Amino acid sequence: VTTSVIGHGASLNPASIPILIDFTHNLAASLWIGGVIYLAFVVVPAVKRSQTDGYVKASLLSLIIPRFSTIPVVILGIIVITGPFLLYLLEPNLALTLASLYGKALIAKLILAAVMIGIGAYNQMIIQRDNLKGVLVAPTASIAGGGGQSEIDKSVAKKGSESERGSSNHYLNGNAVISKFGKTTKAEAFVGVALLAAVAVLVNIGLPAGEFQTQLQQLQQQQQNLPGLNIANAITTQQQGFTTTNFVENNDRVTLSINPYTPGNNNFKISYTDSNGNPIDISSAQLRYTQTEKGIGPITVDANKASKGIFTVNAAFGLAGPWNLQIEAMQTKANALDIVTEYNLFV
Known part of the structure; x- marks a missing residue:
């Protein structure tokens, strides 16, 4: 027992x-x-x-x-x-x-x-x-x-x-x-x-997730000391952001921004708006991302609500390469379906 x-x-x-x-x-x-x-x-x-x-x-x-x-x-x-x-x-x-x-x-x-x-x-x-x-x-x-x-x-x-x-x-x-x-x-x-x-x-x-999360954190600390350096490929890259908009049910929009969109720490911003551009009332949003080439993940992170329909979170891409990102948002409105968006990224 x-x-x-x-x-x-x-x-x-x-x-x-x-x-x-x-x-x-x-x-x-x-x-x-x-x-x-x-x-x-x-x-x-x-x-x-x-x-x-x-x-x-x-x-x-x-x-x-x-x-x-x-x-x-x-x-x-x-x-x-x-x-x-x-x-x-x-x-x-x-x-x-x-x-x-x-x-x-x-x-x-x-x-x-x-x-x-x-x-x-x-x-x-x-x-x-x-x-x-x-x-x-x-x-x-x-x-x-x-x-x-x-x-x-x-x-x-x-x-x-x-x-x-x-x-x-x-x-x-x-x-x-x-x-x-x-x-x-x-x-x-x-x-x-x-x-x-x-x-x-x-x-x-x-557990496996904890083991790889520790490795990701160590790599993240190394990359923080070397800004703009892509450690996985050993080449310097100019920091640049990533932004995309997905259309979901009822022509609602989900806009994702990732900065600087390099291996290491990144700022994620997710915005939810309806067809008229008004923010959708979302109670919570969760990110699940996996490094598909190395099979690392899924890593789960809860986003923080910045304002109505806008969530932010700081999370790390531990390695360069292909990543699969899923974002699930739960609407405050009763009986409303969760908004799930999926992205295939290459960091």
Whole structure:
């Protein structure tokens, strides 16, 4: 609960749903990895130390594997649903996520989870299959020999020696199977511990948008010390403004001005007027802009209301190149549609 309350999901607004999803995701992962560790270091050693014969141990293992396997299947279903949904809530831009340090840690986590799934599949499909052959065939050998448990052990030993000479062997020694299963589950448990370490790193890394916003701010400070210099292209450019007018519903006009229209800090001014040139009453305006070439963004900025129908804000283009800008304005008039304009810019 504590990690969910102080995690990335708690920074969202509202935070209740992300926190609940994060808690469910963490709980499912903990049950999965904890179950593997318990199986590897408690259950398997206890079966191995028991005084029963090899056939009984193999029979017990044939019951343990399928019953435990149902737990990861259910848990993985929960993880597969909650994980991507939580990631979408935290950062819907997949390209930005993959380019960030957060994305790299996430990829490492997914690789380790895939290794755990692979080892579990090997236990279920290979070890369990071979173990069942021995469990099912050994009683047949006992009946054919007319004896009891001693006949089974003799049959197992006989078939084991035949296997060493190259013959096929379906009579598996119980201790050998338990030992093999113990090694694979311990390997799976160690991978699970590494997965928990990856999760710890992931929790302590900032979200992709915050990571790139920090880089943009650093670049902005550098460019403020070098006015008129286009750092991305390493050439000086004469500062000049950008102005455009878009016509929207009812022939209303949205006029956008950007100065100086260079990488770094820029002053944005958005004016909303009707067909007669009168200002439209707008309650709020928000800018969302993305560097499409590098996949940085979207960066969201709220504009400040300067007067009726006029909004201004100071925001930064962190890199030169193509930018996609969307401006959404909410009208004060009841039941009026939001005014959304989109611009493809090259800074």
